[in-house]
Amino acid sequence: MTDVITVSIDGMGGDNAPDMIIGGIELACKQESSVRYLLFGDEKILQPLLDVNPLAKKACEIRHTKDVVTMDDKPTTALRSGKNSSMRLAINAVKNGEALAVVSAGNTGALMAMATIVLKTLQGINRPAIVTSFPTQKDDCVMLDLGANIECDAENLVQFAVMGEVFARYELDIEQPSIGILNVGVEGLKGNDSVKKAASILQNSNLPVKFFGFVEGDDIGKGTVDVIVTDGFTGNIALKTAEGTAQLITFFLKKFLMGSLISKIGAIIARSALDKFRAHFDPRRYNGAMLVGLNGICVKSHGGTDALGFSHAIQAGVKLVKKDFNEVIKQDLDNLIVKNIEEPLDYNQVSANP
Amino acid sequence: MTDVITVSIDGMGGDNAPDMIIGGIELACKQESSVRYLLFGDEKILQPLLDVNPLAKKACEIRHTKDVVTMDDKPTTALRSGKNSSMRLAINAVKNGEALAVVSAGNTGALMAMATIVLKTLQGINRPAIVTSFPTQKDDCVMLDLGANIECDAENLVQFAVMGEVFARYELDIEQPSIGILNVGVEGLKGNDSVKKAASILQNSNLPVKFFGFVEGDDIGKGTVDVIVTDGFTGNIALKTAEGTAQLITFFLKKFLMGSLISKIGAIIARSALDKFRAHFDPRRYNGAMLVGLNGICVKSHGGTDALGFSHAIQAGVKLVKKDFNEVIKQDLDNLIVKNIEEPLDYNQVSANP
Numbered sequence: 165m166t167d168v169i170t171v172s173i174d175g176m177g178g179d180n181a182p183d184m185i186i187g188g189i190e191l192a193c194k195q196e197s198s199v200r201y202l203l204f205g206d207e208k209i210l211q212p213l214l215d216v217n218p219l220a221k222k223a224c225e226i227r228h229t230k231d232v233v234t235m236d237d238k239p240t241t242a243l244r245s246g247k248n249s250s251m252r253l254a255i256n257a258v259k260n261g262e263a264l265a266v267v268s269a270g271n272t273g274a275l276m277a278m279a280t281i282v283l284k285t286l287q288g289i290n291r292p293a294i295v296t297s298f299p300t301q302k303d304d305c306v307m308l309d310l311g312a313n314i315e316c317d318a319e320n321l322v323q324f325a326v327m328g329e330v331f332a333r334y335e336l337d338i339e340q341p342s343i344g345i346l347n348v349g350v351e352g353l354k355g356n357d358s359v360k361k362a363a364s365i366l367q368n369s370n371l372p373v374k375f376f377g378f379v380e381g382d383d384i385g386k387g388t389v390d391v392i393v394t395d396g397f398t399g400n401i402a403l404k405t406a407e408g409t410a411q412l413i414t415f416f417l418k419k420f421l422m423g424s425l426i427s428k429i430g431a432i433i434a435r436s437a438l439d440k441f442r443a444h445f446d447p448r449r450y451n452g453a454m455l456v457g458l459n460g461i462c463v464k465s466h467g468g469t470d471a472l473g474f475s476h477a478i479q480a481g482v483k484l485v486k487k488d489f490n491e492v493i494k495q496d497l498d499n500l501i502v503k504n505i506e507e508p509l510d511y512n513q514v515s516a517n518p
Numbered sequence: 519m520t521d522v523i524t525v526s527i528d529g530m531g532g533d534n535a536p537d538m539i540i541g542g543i544e545l546a547c548k549q550e551s552s553v554r555y556l557l558f559g560d561e562k563i564l565q566p567l568l569d570v571n572p573l574a575k576k577a578c579e580i581r582h583t584k585d586v587v588t589m590d591d592k593p594t595t596a597l598r599s600g601k602n603s604s605m606r607l608a609i610n611a612v613k614n615g616e617a618l619a620v621v622s623a624g625n626t627g628a629l630m631a632m633a634t635i636v637l638k639t640l641q642g643i644n645r646p647a648i649v650t651s652f653p654t655q656k657d658d659c660v661m662l663d664l665g666a667n668i669e670c671d672a673e674n675l676v677q678f679a680v681m682g683e684v685f686a687r688y689e690l691d692i693e694q695p696s697i698g699i700l701n702v703g704v705e706g707l708k709g710n711d712s713v714k715k716a717a718s719i720l721q722n723s724n725l726p727v728k729f730f731g732f733v734e735g736d737d738i739g740k741g742t743v744d745v746i747v748t749d750g751f752t753g754n755i756a757l758k759t760a761e762g763t764a765q766l767i768t769f770f771l772k773k774f775l776m777g778s779l780i781s782k783i784g785a786i787i788a789r790s791a792l793d794k795f796r797a798h799f800d801p802r803r804y805n806g807a808m809l810v811g812l813n814g815i816c817v818k819s820h821g822g823t824d825a826l827g828f829s830h831a832i833q834a835g836v837k838l839v840k841k842d843f844n845e846v847i848k849q850d851l852d853n854l855i856v857k858n859i860e861e862p863l864d865y866n867q868v869s870a871n872p
Contacts, residue, residue: 236705238707299766299770300766301765301766301769301770311702314702314709314710315710346755347755348665348668348750348751348754348755351590353592355668355751356668356669356751380754380755380758381754381755381756381757381758381759381760381761381762382758382759382761382762382765383762384759384762384763385759385762385763385765385766386762386765386766394755396702397702397709397710397752398751398752398755400702400734400735401700401701401702401734401735401748401752401755401756402735402755402756402759403735404734404735404736405735405736405738405739405756405759405760405763406735406759406760406762406763407735407736408735408736408737408738408739408740408760409738409739409759409760409763409764409767410763410767411655411736411739411740412653412654412655412739412740413763413764413767413768413799414767415655416653416655416795416798416799417771417795420791420792420794420795420798421788421791421792421795423791423794424790424791426787426788426790427787427788427790427791427792429787429788430784430785430786430787430788430789430791431784431788431791432784433780433781433783433784433787434775434780434781434783434784434785434788435784436778436780436781437774437775437777437778437781437784437785438774438775438781440774440777441770441771441774441775444770444774445767445770
């Protein structure tokens, strides 16, 4: 594919913005030369950074704006007073057709609110969700929602399941991904009403998806299923608990290996394997979560990432564009939800304890 | 302390019961000779196992019953038809004063329901919670609830905070433990109503506790606070996600180290450090969670543990008995809750967004 892809970038969003953003674009240009960037933000700050990043300079067009959404802004504040912010204008560029994807490392709540207002949700979807892939003992899996929706009803969870199914099919190239709902036990009687109802719908509906049933927290790392469905509160805490545990374990691995001369020597001899191990769990490799369920590709980068991490978020967006993800998900959602579940869903017809 | 402590044991609960139970008692006897056990279960099965475990045989008195609660029984079924089960009789022994603690590796929901019915909750506590300690990058922390209560209101969370505070003070020997509520962000506007209200109560009440505020999933491993408070749904998923991530990481560490001859040699040289690393994260070391908030010490062992893990659960119970935990928590709860929060709590007087 040699067509030029245009990606819009929120140049001011993120803890270390805009340095890591320009650095990330520079790295992304090295990987992928056919992408052009609309870079939204303060040109007085952005231009000097582009001047020292030659590939980024060539690929970027600055769209000047002084307004920014801060990391602490409430979503409502951002919606009201951020109409000319770098985040909002970058999203608008996708809506207007100037760009095929938007990438931001800014305030998640604000990005979610703005993207939903500007791009609108897809037919059959009430709320977008944050989705990304994770390493497991088998192949990668995808999990959603990772923090967009604090409270979810059964209908939301069923929609997440369907979107996750499509995402795993195209993003991970799995022919028929298996779907599990995250719960505190695998028996049908466990959990809250939302997960029980959602499981019942997925079991009893005509949806042509491979529903595994309930999974527990340790099934994420085991790779028991390809798609893990949960509400945004639990999903965000599971994601960050996994990140924190990975940091904890590598912290102690290093501490014990550095604890004696003999183990230091062993570590030096095994360095190449330890480097591969570290690289495999580098969270930057997995940076770039999609806000799935919108009319447009919107990628959220971790706010605290660096240039390498941001370049991965850009590449995640570009990959979704190349796979024409938003067109395929529209068709698939139509086939999956609209044709198989009559609106409105009558959840009272479905037993919570099948 | 040389007084004999009597512990009652559910001899039939757990995936690998009763083999791992008798094995666990044998190991515990090696650590601690001043404990006597009331062992509830089928004597035809238990006696032959005791015959090959001499220390356990000497320390145990079998209390015969044929009834068992299975791992799949609903709590309501267990309550109704499990009145002569090994689990129920073991709990009764604490109620009757025959034992100072009960340890079971059986069905969590059934144990929770039976222990609550038999032992009753402490004054000022509506629901017991499952609490245990975790390794962090600093000292251990404690987290609750780990699965006893699927849905929790603000009042439950405040009570968990106070119980966690007392538990950390006595169990981890921390003079004034800091308390955090698990949430999807640290800002006051994040999260669901329960966590926002609970935070507001802890901030605005007269409770003499050190309330840190909200913490995120990665703060568990970082050791940001000493006590992490959450509902049982989120807590159970966070606990198991951490366990699954630890398994995932050690799986890949082994895989990469075994990937080449040179790294195998490095691993052999560093073996002592790698063994210490593995031992540090051995989940059996942390086995034995307390059902806190009841009139009696009740310890839940992981259902799938082995003899070593079960011996740790016994030791956790014995430690709580030696610290006279149930007396101190009664006094502390009285000082903390009864004297500082007038009943009933008027949550409407407390702003959700302080």
